[in-house]
Amino acid sequence: MRNIIDMTNDAAARAADPRFGRDGLNIVVATNQESSLANAERVAIAYGRGDPMSLPGMAIAVKDNIATLDMPTTCGSRILSGYVSPYEATAITRLRAQGAVVVAKTNMDEFAMGSSTETSAYGPTHNPVDPARSPGGSSGGSAAAVAAGITEIALGSETGGSVRQPAAFCGVVGVKPTYGRISRFGLVAFGSSLDQIGVFARSVRNAAIATYAMAGGDLNDSTCADVPVPTIPEPVEAYRGRTLDGVTIGIPAEYFPPSLDADVRARCDVAIEVLRGLGARIVDVSLPHTELAIPVYYIIAPAEASSNLARFDGVRYGPRAADVMDLREMYQATRSRGFGTEVKRRILIGTYVLSHGYYDAYYKKAQSVRALITRDFDAVFGSGVDALFTPTTPTPAFKIGAVTDPYEMYMSDIFTVTANLAGIPAISLPIGRVGGLPIGGQIMTRHFDEPRMFHVAAALEAALGGEAHA
């Protein structure tokens, strides 16, 4: 019992360490030691009583767009500055029931719109591996929290790679579960048909434990599927040897273009050979509509966002512009001051593509192409392929401020947005380092086939051993 409270105390102290705060790496945006300790005490009592828990006393950091009690939920935006949710996300309630204790809220791109955590109203987060570099985004704070050792597990959210890309950049494991595996209730919406809560951890097994702790149907979310929650995978030791016998892994050509960073390619080649060595059958496959994923994503996600962000109007919560003459001015001033440039850009794009006369040409068309992208995956998985292996990102972490062109920034998600569009589960895990910078490898499987995804990832993780982090 003492142990749970000590663990929480230590994690809360790390979360409050100025090195991780605003004047440091800018990973943590809010803490509440009092509330964390009170929760730890409740966990200690329940655990002492013998309540079954998969994460007793596990300190977690939570992305600032997931509703928590006792700490603000601001989405890295001025428009929600000081906002504390009166209710808690289903995912958080379930993690707490398994003994987890929230110790920090983490920095993020404003409303999860970005791939570098630079669009946050709190300023950019620095990558613990190399503070001159970006941790990726939008869940950069949570990836960095795990990489810096603040917590063992952190929650992020994905709309188009926002967990896997920062996981790759920071050298940790990042999971994007199947759309519908985890309730979105309490996750502030960006692109509702794409959004999914995800997990960062230092090991595949811990990532799986946290994923399953949150999984399962939720009466508060109609898009959350009521499918059975799988059992937690075996510890890593169980994956030594030819544990991938009978598993077919596809290597999609479109994810290895000539422009791919040579170091990333080299590390992937090693990982593929390791998978083969574990007994997997490696086959070349094609997902021909991959190149359309970024344009499709940048129609659907902003369209949904333009509507989802309409509620931030200054009427019920958040700062409201006071120096105005009428309602229209109040809306304009509140939203002009509250939202940053990237959010405004996407609201404009989204409003445009849904406008009368453009809907068919953009939104409707994008939905048709999205169906083609999904069909690509269905065809490959239908042909006997159990999992796909790809690089997570085209390059390792870039320097803060280095990517200024929005389109270039969007391209850093080229290998990850497809899983969001198709709704399938995907994981990124470290497969080595080049010049000290981590490289991520990605494994994708069928809808709700997280067990296979974790199985392949855990086997690869075990086989790479220390090499993954070397």
Place this chain on the structure above:
Amino acid sequence: MTNWSEKYEMVVGLEVHVQLKTRSKMFCGCSADFGAPPNVNTCPVCLALPGALPVINAEAVRLALRAAIALDFTINLKSVFARKNYFYPDLPKGYQISQYDQPIAVRGTLRVRTPGETATHDIAITRLHMEEDAGKSVHDRYPRKTAIDLNRAGVPLIEIVSEPDIRSAAEAGAYLRTLKQILEYAGVSDVSMEEGSLRVDANVSARLHGATELGTKTEVKNVNSFSAVERSLQSEFERQCAMLDRGEVVRQETMIWDASRGTVRPARSKEESHDYRYFPDPDLPPLILDPDYVARLRHTLPEMPQQLRQRFSTEFGLNEAELDAVTAESSLAAYFEGVARAHGDAKAAAKWMMGELAAALNETGTGIRDFPVRAPQLAELLDMVRDGKLSHTAAKGVFATMRSSGKSAPVVAAEMAVTQVGDDSQIEQWIEEVFAELPAETARFRAGEKKLTGVLVGAVMKKSKGRADPKKVNALLSKVAG
């Protein structure tokens, strides 16, 4: 005033919003009750707090389907909720969840008979879709400020959109009254315009008789009674006719009905020209209905007004006026049937309901549901009249006391001592007494002077304090005089 309808034809289509009678809101568990203190019936979902998500209320779907079945709609087994995007402070999410290109029901019809006409007219109804209500903006409570009450935000509505098949203001009124009656029978709504559970927007245009093309329409809003709909349509039609007659062009715009002046005025142009940017709501999967469920609902629907009229006509022999009266509302019809069955004389029951009961309801302003005298009690009162225990006049007084005291007819009649006396020996005794008191008149009556009957009956009635059955008194006079 020119009689424009000789030259021009009115063309009307109606959009009716009906609040469904659910306990909770369309997409959350909050109470849908009317009249709670401001913002009490709210939660993260209907306040649109960050991260909250809607969940469809199955009871709202059931009531929408009942309405659709009652109006002969084709049910879409798959329908889609869409977001209608616009900014307004009483619209918390910045969009209304509605249905757009895939509504829950399409192609309904309503058979309407306009008062004064014998023929009926079938009005085609384009669609019936589900949506949520907005909150309320209160502009007149605080100086220079607007208050927002979100109790109503998220309350379930259906919108019923007719084709432009209506040809006169009176027909629009008939359509609305019939629609209201059917929805009330189906038990899906309180259908009260006063409480806002039924709201009407009217599209109206004018064209020369014989023309096949539709004229440019305007939309009339802010009407709060059926008669206001009729008056506003007539007023707007005349405005359009006058314009057309002068060779002017009618502009498509929204007109606001000003009830105090009895005229329409254009809405500020800012209230128009919305691009709602409809798209399917990604938070809600398409609504898929089980055909068996829809079929079961079809069988649970109660008798509709037309069927009931048919049955009451054959079973009870009621005429059109009586049918109109007793089938106006489902609860009234049930009450009538209760009285008619318990009492046996349906005509007498209908007559009493159209006379005394209607007057009483009018006077108190209550509905039949809250009326203190229930059907079996009224039947008992009518039994007493039929059995000669109460005169019709006395029955009226007894009825009034029954309403205020809640007591039964025999008890009230006894307490008021108005029970008619038909007992021969009692009446004979009164006659004997009168004969003794009026020996001269009695002698002349006995001698055959029949015109004295009235005097003697009057004296007996007076002696009995009005309780003697006058028919019996008449019959017994000669016997006693014998």
